Amino acid sequence: MVKYIIKRILMGILTAFIVATLTFFIMNLVPGGPFLSEKAVTPQAQAAMEAKYGLDKPLFIQYLTYMGDLLHGDMGVSIKKRGFTVNDIIGNKFPVSARLGGLAVLVSVCIGVPLGSIAAFKRGKTLDNVIIVFSTAGIAIPSFLTSTLMMYFLSVKLKLLPSLGLDSPASYIMPVIALSLYPTCYIARLMRSSMLDVIGQDYMRTARAKGVTTFKSIFKHALRNAILPVVTYLGPLLASLMTGSFIIEKIFTIPGLGHEFVSAIPSRDYPLIMGTTIFLACFIIVMNVVVDIAYAFIDPRIKLK
Amino acid sequence: MDGNLVDIKHEKLSFFTPVGEVKALNDVSICMKEGEVLGIVGESGSGKSVTAYSLMGLTADNGKIVDGEVNFNGHRIDLMTEKEMRKIRGKEISIIFQDPMTSLNPVYTIGNQIEEAVRVHGDKSAAEAKARAAELLNLVGINEPEKRLKQYPHELSGGMRQRVMIAIALACEPKLLIADEPTTALDVTIQAQILELMNDLKQKLGMGIMLITHDLGVVASMCDNIAVMYAGEIVEYGSADDIFYEPKHEYTKGLLRSIPKFQEKEYSALVPIEGQPVDLLNPPKGCPFAPRCDSCMKICLREKPDRTDFGEHHYARCWLHAKAAFESRQGGDR
Amino acid sequence: MGNIKNPLSLQLNVDDFLPASADEKESLVIMRESVGFWQDGLRRFRKNKIAMTAFVIVLLILVLAFIVPPFYPYAYEQQIKGSERLGIMEYSAKEMERMAAGESVFPHFLGTDQNGRDYTIRVMVGARVSMTVGIIASALILLIGSVYGAVAGYFGGAVDMVMMRIVDILYTVPDVLIIILLAQVLKFPLQNLSKTPGFGWITSLGPNMVSMFLVFALLYWVGMARIVRGQIMVLKQNEYVTAAKALGATDGRVIRKHLITNCIGTLIVTTTLQIPSSIFTESFLSFLGLGVQAPMPSLGSLASNALNGLQTYPEKLFAPAFMIFIIILSFNLLGDGLRDAFDPKMKK
Numbered sequence: 001m002v003k004y005i006i007k008r009i010l011m012g013i014l015t016a017f018i019v020a021t022l023t024f025f026i027m028n029l030v031p032g033g034p035f036l037s038e039k040a041v042t043p044q045a046q047a048a049m050e051a052k053y054g055l056d057k058p059l060f061i062q063y064l065t066y067m068g069d070l071l072h073g074d075m076g077v078s079i080k081k082r083g084f085t086v087n088d089i090i091g092n093k094f095p096v097s098a099r100l101g102g103l104a105v106l107v108s109v110c111i112g113v114p115l116g117s118i119a120a121f122k123r124g125k126t127l128d129n130v131i132i133v134f135s136t137a138g139i140a141i142p143s144f145l146t147s148t149l150m151m152y153f154l155s156v157k158l159k160l161l162p163s164l165g166l167d168s169p170a171s172y173i174m175p176v177i178a179l180s181l182y183p184t185c186y187i188a189r190l191m192r193s194s195m196l197d198v199i200g201q202d203y204m205r206t207a208r209a210k211g212v213t214t215f216k217s218i219f220k221h222a223l224r225n226a227i228l229p230v231v232t233y234l235g236p237l238l239a240s241l242m243t244g245s246f247i248i249e250k251i252f253t254i255p256g257l258g259h260e261f262v263s264a265i266p267s268r269d270y271p272l273i274m275g276t277t278i279f280l281a282c283f284i285i286v287m288n289v290v291v292d293i294a295y296a297f298i299d300p301r302i303k304l305k
Numbered sequence: 306m307d308g309n310l311v312d313i314k315h316e317k318l319s320f321f322t323p324v325g326e327v328k329a330l331n332d333v334s335i336c337m338k339e340g341e342v343l344g345i346v347g348e349s350g351s352g353k354s355v356t357a358y359s360l361m362g363l364t365a366d367n368g369k370i371v372d373g374e375v376n377f378n379g380h381r382i383d384l385m386t387e388k389e390m391r392k393i394r395g396k397e398i399s400i401i402f403q404d405p406m407t408s409l410n411p412v413y414t415i416g417n418q419i420e421e422a423v424r425v426h427g428d429k430s431a432a433e434a435k436a437r438a439a440e441l442l443n444l445v446g447i448n449e450p451e452k453r454l455k456q457y458p459h460e461l462s463g464g465m466r467q468r469v470m471i472a473i474a475l476a477c478e479p480k481l482l483i484a485d486e487p488t489t490a491l492d493v494t495i496q497a498q499i500l501e502l503m504n505d506l507k508q509k510l511g512m513g514i515m516l517i518t519h520d521l522g523v524v525a526s527m528c529d530n531i532a533v534m535y536a537g538e539i540v541e542y543g544s545a546d547d548i549f550y551e552p553k554h555e556y557t558k559g560l561l562r563s564i565p566k567f568q569e570k571e572y573s574a575l576v577p578i579e580g581q582p583v584d585l586l587n588p589p590k591g592c593p594f595a596p597r598c599d600s601c602m603k604i605c606l607r608e609k610p611d612r613t614d615f616g617e618h619h620y621a622r623c624w625l626h627a628k629a630a631f632e633s634r635q636g637g638d639r
Numbered sequence: 640m641g642n643i644k645n646p647l648s649l650q651l652n653v654d655d656f657l658p659a660s661a662d663e664k665e666s667l668v669i670m671r672e673s674v675g676f677w678q679d680g681l682r683r684f685r686k687n688k689i690a691m692t693a694f695v696i697v698l699l700i701l702v703l704a705f706i707v708p709p710f711y712p713y714a715y716e717q718q719i720k721g722s723e724r725l726g727i728m729e730y731s732a733k734e735m736e737r738m739a740a741g742e743s744v745f746p747h748f749l750g751t752d753q754n755g756r757d758y759t760i761r762v763m764v765g766a767r768v769s770m771t772v773g774i775i776a777s778a779l780i781l782l783i784g785s786v787y788g789a790v791a792g793y794f795g796g797a798v799d800m801v802m803m804r805i806v807d808i809l810y811t812v813p814d815v816l817i818i819i820l821l822a823q824v825l826k827f828p829l830q831n832l833s834k835t836p837g838f839g840w841i842t843s844l845g846p847n848m849v850s851m852f853l854v855f856a857l858l859y860w861v862g863m864a865r866i867v868r869g870q871i872m873v874l875k876q877n878e879y880v881t882a883a884k885a886l887g888a889t890d891g892r893v894i895r896k897h898l899i900t901n902c903i904g905t906l907i908v909t910t911t912l913q914i915p916s917s918i919f920t921e922s923f924l925s926f927l928g929l930g931v932q933a934p935m936p937s938l939g940s941l942a943s944n945a946l947n948g949l950q951t952y953p954e955k956l957f958a959p960a961f962m963i964f965i966i967i968l969s970f971n972l973l974g975d976g977l978r979d980a981f982d983p984k985m986k987k
Contacts, residue, residue, distance in 0.1 A: 015808045029824050140968035144926045145960045202407040210422045211395035224412050300457045604655035628656045
């Protein structure tokens, strides 16, 4: 177990290193620099600025310097947001995104799992068909459409909910629904098919033959087996909700990490682009490890090695 | 009740599928006394498992008893609700399944699953249930029960798992144990061990056993009576001796011919039964075995044969015996 | 065990006990006709009403997107002066005059945008862009993923180890981040490249679209590669592969002839389900303004542009939104139907 975690962490560090290197060079391939767009900058001033941030040195030296700092946990200073280190910005913005994404994951699991299970147990009945229709339709709507349509109907037309920011609990409603619609429907579909699979298993028949109640056979014997595919999906889901929130954060003008990243690219804020990418990559890697460990706890057949 | 543990009378059971009604059981009658060992023999799809499952109310949702009665130990199984059935399952009737690899829940320990069976019926405390589980493991010949209780199914071999299944089945000391092809999925050497174990347990606990198999060799040593099923019907029923030494139905004879006989010195070829099993969606009008029968007559294709009795507990359904009777009567008329 | 009917109660005669001929016996055995894999799958697919409906809708959308636009009275980039910001079925003052003069004016079913471009044709061309991206990207993914997966699965051992570690790493890369980054990065080099002779086609497609394909090709094949590898690992254990090898077939031939053909069902299903997910990503990028270049519309950019006038012209959002929904939904249903029909695991 410990050996496995160490192995995964080493693998994760390698991945993060590769991502960092790739991002660094891709980013520097983009023509232009952080100071080109600003007007009334004399060549001298620009050179001075570039010298200040080390951008005048050869690319490879810049790379080495950056990676050296990264090893100490220093991701540099934002070029555009004067006076803020990248660590500060991530520390401020990530909790916003994480809270939103975490809520959305919670909602998707809490709704998707029961919906899928109910559909499986009512296979072929009206309720099953209703759930299938809704979940199939739900995975066909991109989140930006859900959010814009909701914004139009709920805030513009009916004026029920605030349309921007995250100031009140009510303002969480629309972003969370927009973020969780797709995963909820996806989990419901996943859960339905895995539940149907489990219901047909011999051990469910064994449980029935023992005289176990239907309720207990569902909750004890079926659920734990059927939820395994959902657990596998949770890793990528957590990742995609963090990244999916780019668009949601843009639409609802939420001051999250995704918003920060999207606006950092056009302004060539190199340290910030690097910082967010590496941070998100690490986050995804950690989430995947956590999910794998959770999986091994639920399914004793899985040996972590 | 007339003292019979199992009394199935003219049971007809069908599965209602999108393609049509599959008549899985067609007028099946079975009697078992307490402590009796009955073997049900037949090929896949002959209805042997369905018969046993209907006794436990475990048939799939689309399976319905269309006609007849199913009596068990004074209960009318065919009239009981799911809730009433649940009180009987595992307590008065238990079952062990064909494939021990998939019949145990992979995510719970052996101990957990045996204790569950112990605690479902009755009000044993957790500690008592644990003690009982260990005792059961001892009973089915698993050593170091304390250690085994903490293991997961995938950590045990197939034979071990089948022993665990038997332990689960015996948890509440049932009156009847249904064994649905208990050895089919196991290695030959393990098969013998499991059969021996079941024989031992029968001696010790005195319960009735319904042994379902497609292998006549398996039933030979254990069973008091044997029912041979074909296409949802019992084509021949009799004591083990009757079936083995005086088979009356062509299908039974065919089955016996297809068992390898090692004791015979001469080389004798195995004789397979040619042809395909019947399609239960469109069951034939006459004798279901007719298309594969070497002695098939014109009447066999047209009419279902009735029972011909050869003694108190031995009967077969075959036109050949009617023919014999018919000819002797014709002779008498002359 | 009473209740025995006398077997002789039936009217019987001697003829009944004559042996039956083989033909008579044969007539009772109803043989089910044997059907091949494709026939069987197609038959099941045709029976699936939902999937067939989805298939028809996909065909209709293809017709709308690719065949109708050239014959449509308006072009997607044509700016009609004086007809800006028309609502559904509205006509501008100029057009009213022309109609009064007896000229026939083709109606703007969905109105026009702020530049006086007919919105109906823009939605159709937007659907064309989305479909093109979806189909080409999926084809790229299919090609790269299946070849990569087949090679890894077939050779196994160290080759497989290294190849699958690469896949693992790509799997953990935050894809959307990299896509956004690459879309930005590739824009300028591709624009420059399009000026060099021989690469003029880039301009016609738009550099953004090309960079999108590159991104898909670089990142999204990993899922396909994993699936194909898994299939190949199972298939290569089969005896007929050993037999082919024993007969001296080359590795390439075994992969092509025996392995790929045997997982073709899985490939078709996965690719069909990949199309909507590529369209999803495309519309997402276009919505962020990283997709196709103006004046070329895409469903995502149309939806994005409609946000500003949402209060007054909500239909400008609804039309592309509905189009995206229908396209993705019908491809998903089609893919589900194909899976049910061709995935042998589901066979009942």
